[in-house]
């Protein structure tokens with residue numbers, strides 16, 4: 001009615017506007033949504049528990065103390081045998097997952113930065129090659145990339161007897177890559193001390209050089225000095241002790257090369273595939289990050305007399321990093337999760353080992369729970385670290 | 399429950415039919431997605447999504463295992479039989495997707511006993527890893543897939559109903575590449591290909607440990623991957639049940655280069671499995687096996703079963719349900735002519751063996767310990783009376 005339309009501001013109008021108040025309605029809708037979701041979760045949890053109990057499915061994690069009874073092909077950090085427990089087997093799987101994820105992240109980042117910067121190169125050929133790389137790897141499912149390395153490249157390498165020998169007593173055959181293992185003799189600890197001193201020295205040299213440059217404008221070759229310290233001191237230490245270091249070389253045994261250290265084709269193909277695959281995405285992120293830095297920034301740097309190298313290193317990249325890091329985090333998480341494709345080529349990662357345990361013990365609920373918790377923890381930790389890194393790189397107002 | 403169809407629905411995506419053998423086995427429709435796969439397990443391709451949906455998966459997991467399997471099967475109108483993904487002689491599909499093999503004939507025998515029609519079977523191919531969860535979740539009615547009867551499996555909520563094939567684990571090597579080797583005891587230092595989630599994997603560890611030998615296990619989840627790895631020379635030896643070795647040998651690039659070593663390192667009694675807690679259904683599977691054996695003992699064959707049913711040997715008549723007032727079949731929940739239906743459909747035990755594994759097959763496996771007890775073997779049927 002017309003008279004209501006012109007009701008002056010008062011108690012009545014406040015009542016009406018409460019229902020029409022978008023904020024109030026927003027609260028109502030959110031409350032309803034929360035209730036619905038909570039009800040759904042409650043129903044699911046309840047139903048699950050009832051069903052599991054009926055089927056005698058869930059029975060706790062006590063079984064993890066049992067003897068595993070199976071062997072695992074690759075356990076670089078822990079002494080594992082079929083006499084170890086299921087829990088130890090899981091640890092081997094977790095460490096293998098972490099190893100391949102960590103190694104993959106490092107390599108993917110390096111390749112990704114090279115390709116990403118290459119895509120912005122002034123050189124036509126480099127630019128095109130990098131574009132082709134990105135388009136190829138970005139558009140193939142990671143599983144296929146893994147198979148490409150495993151079935152297409154590594155399994156067609158020669159047999160042990162015809163191993164390809166490479167420099168420094170390293171060998172390559174269809175059982176993996178073999179290299180001499182260092183055997184440290186008495187007194188080799190001094191080399192470790194040398195290394196620590198070298199690292200500490202580098203730290204101080206950097207600080208000193210920075211201060212000096214700030215004060216006098218003079219530069220100091222920090223890179224070379226650091227390298228000299230980190231490599232030189234341990235070598236010097238070894239020399240003092242008369243080189244207490246020998247190598248265990250791989251030699252041909254009855255079936256395969258024996259001795260030395262070895263990286264199996266399963267690890268290699270997974271590592272290479274994850275690195276190459278994820279690098280394509282990282283390259284795009286890097287390109288976008290660099291593009292995101294205003295042209296004026298490098299022009300200003302040039303105007304100040306900085307050459308191309310320092311301009312990129314000191315002006316463009318630090319600013320680009322702020323754009324790069326958040327999406328980079330997602331790629332790291334993706335790589336870690338994609339490492340679960342290991343199961344397809346028999347690399348004993350968390351999923352593969354867990355799968356075996358699941359099957360031998362028939363504890364599906366427990367094993368699935370462990371999988372979820374472990375991957376979630378790895379992802380959360382990675383995110384936390386990257387957030388910290390991001391905060392550190394963020395623009396600091398002075 | 400509304401979600402039933404998710405568990406029992408067939409989620410077999412289009413298989414990638416490429417030239418690349420190993421790749422072919424992957425179901426690309428599920429890469430990067432989360433779902434319940436055809437075995438009622440969680441597809442583990444993308445772990446984050448997996449996390450998000452795991453809870454709902456758990457809800458679905460346990461509801462299908464109802465007690466009266468026979469009624470369920472009759473209501474459905476077919477038997478859902480869990481078989482191997484492809485083990486020539488035991489269960490393998492041909493180009494047209496028709497299944498055949500020793501275990502498959504057991505599925506058909508059960509269908510014949512229940513429906514009088516051996517074609518009323520649907521097959522669920524299951525890897526070593528997926529087979530028992532599939533049975534547990536109720537996705538299949540019975541698992542007939544070279545599965546070893548062990549105490550722990552028996553105690554995990556399953557029931558083995560008999561042993562349709564007595565097997566043992568062995569090793570196969572490429573005798574051309576490893577010419578000096580003629581015993582498994584010479585395998586110290588070898589890389590051995592083995593499938594995950596099998597008793598094989600455990601026996602292997604025990605055997606090398608007991609003999610103080612070293613080895614490097616190369617473990618895959620899918621048998622195609624194991625085969626491909628062995629064929630490409632990734633491993634020196636292949637270990638599994640001996641019957642499996644003979645079957646896979648024929649699929650290698652050059653079968654004649656490969657020999658099966660004489661050692662048998664374990665007992666592998668293979669038999670059908672059902673969920674625990676359904677006596678009637680377990681009895682039907684158990685007595686189907688005995689019916690096949692009894693038919694062989696009494697000389698009842700696919701060819702002569704109908705004629706013998708009209709004959710006058712009291713024992714044969716009893717077994718074939720022709721005895722006046724007999725209730726043997728109906729007491730089991732079937733019809734009284736169930737044995738006739740079985741034998742008419744698939745033949746007797748001996749016929750099934752010969753056709754799929756023995757002289758009538760490329761495998762040419764001898765009856766050995768799988769002969770009738772009266773011929774020095776271990777196969778012994780309880781009397782049908």
Ligand SMILES: N[C@@H](CCC(=O)N[C@@H](CS)C(=O)NCC(=O)O)C(=O)O
Pocket residue numbers: 482483484485524525526527544545546547593595596597598619620621638639642643666668
């Ligand atoms: N009898 C053993 C092994 C049975 C088994 O799974 N054998 C392998 C190799 S012969 C197989 O059939 N694999 C086929 C598949 O997983 O698809 C057991 O029950 O654990």
